[in-house]
Amino acid sequence: MEIVYGPVSSWRLGRSLGVDLICQEKGKVCSFDCVYCSLGKTTELTTKRRVFVPTELVARELKKVMGKVEADVVTFSGTGEPTLAQNLGEAIKVAREISGLPIAVLTNSSLMMREDVRGNLAQADIVIGQLDAPNEELFKRISRPHEKIVFKEVIEGMKKFREGFKGKFALEVMFVSENKDFSKEIAAIARTIKPDEVQINTPIRPSPVRPLTPQELDEVKKAFEGMNVQLVYEAKKAEVKKVVGLKKLRQLKRPSATDR
Numbered sequence: 002m003e004i005v006y007g008p009v010s011s012w013r014l015g016r017s018l019g020v021d022l023i024c025q026e027k028g029k030v031c032s033f034d035c036v037y038c039s040l041g042k043t044t045e046l047t048t049k050r051r052v053f054v055p056t057e058l059v060a061r062e063l064k065k066v067m068g069k070v071e072a073d074v075v076t077f078s079g080t081g082e083p084t085l086a087q088n089l090g091e092a093i094k095v096a097r098e099i100s101g102l103p104i105a106v107l108t109n110s111s112l113m114m115r116e117d118v119r120g121n122l123a124q125a126d127i128v129i130g131q132l133d134a135p136n137e138e139l140f141k142r143i144s145r146p147h148e149k150i151v152f153k154e155v156i157e158g159m160k161k162f163r164e165g166f167k168g169k170f171a172l173e174v175m176f177v178s179e180n181k182d183f184s185k186e187i188a189a190i191a192r193t194i195k196p197d198e199v200q201i202n203t204p205i206r207p208s209p210v211r212p213l214t215p216q217e218l219d220e221v222k223k224a225f226e227g228m229n230v231q232l233v234y235e236a237k238k239a240e241v242k243k244v245v246g247l248k249k250l251r252q253l254k255r256p257s258a259t260d261r
């Protein structure tokens with residue numbers, strides 16, 4: 002079981018050492034089943050939190066790797082939605098103690114309406130939340146969420162988290178053909194959430210759907226004028242020398258210099 006992998010050259014985080022708290026050998030456990038997901042179909046669609054990987058195991062694996070690789074940040078991501086891991090908060094604390102690095106979490110934001118999840122995420126230094134749709138209908142079409150997840154509640158959860166979070170909160174918007182004509186509506190919602198940064202992305206990693214072109218993404222960007230925006234096509238890549246967890250990297254389809 003490869004829990005720690007990378008570092009990968011992340012377009013938004015630099016050299017990012019990954020921690021997979023979900024750790025599925027095949028498929029993924031997630032509250033969404035996004036049309037563009039590079040991991041293929043969600044094998045377990047759930048909103049129930051549980052411990053997938055004991056924190057002691059995360060600590061042991063991180064200790065083995067530190068000193069062997071050069072990284073700028075430890076990022077909780079991997080084979081599913083990291084906030085489904087009940088031990089996310091304590092794993093973040095342990096990862097910070099062992100690595101001495103800032104801790105980031107990539108989340109689909111679906112569980113942010115829960116106080117325990119917001120408490121866990123508040124332990125991180127950087128949280129990147131996902132916002133791909135302007136309304137319930139497109140949310141269902143793009144994110145294909147678990148039936149218990151309601152679009153408006155996800156937005157409310159993000160606002161609540163933003164209000165209380167002392168670290169950096171970024172919103173990632175993955176643009177695909179389904180939502181590219183709704184950039185204004187998505188930007189309007191983003192303004193109400195007040196993130197520190199908006200990361201405009203498109204699936205340039207292997208994905209079941211086609212990525213937007215740089216021209217299409219430039220057009221989309223206009224709707225976010227006045228906000229602090231990062232565009233995937235404009236990002237500089239950090240150089241990564243030595244990596245661990247090659248099997249996991251292949252599973253995540255991240256063999257080269259990208260993180261999503």
Ligand code: SF4
Pocket residue numbers: 029031032033034035037038039040043080081082109
């Ligand atoms: S939230 Fe992330 S892991 Fe889950 S289906 Fe979407 S892209 Fe895949």
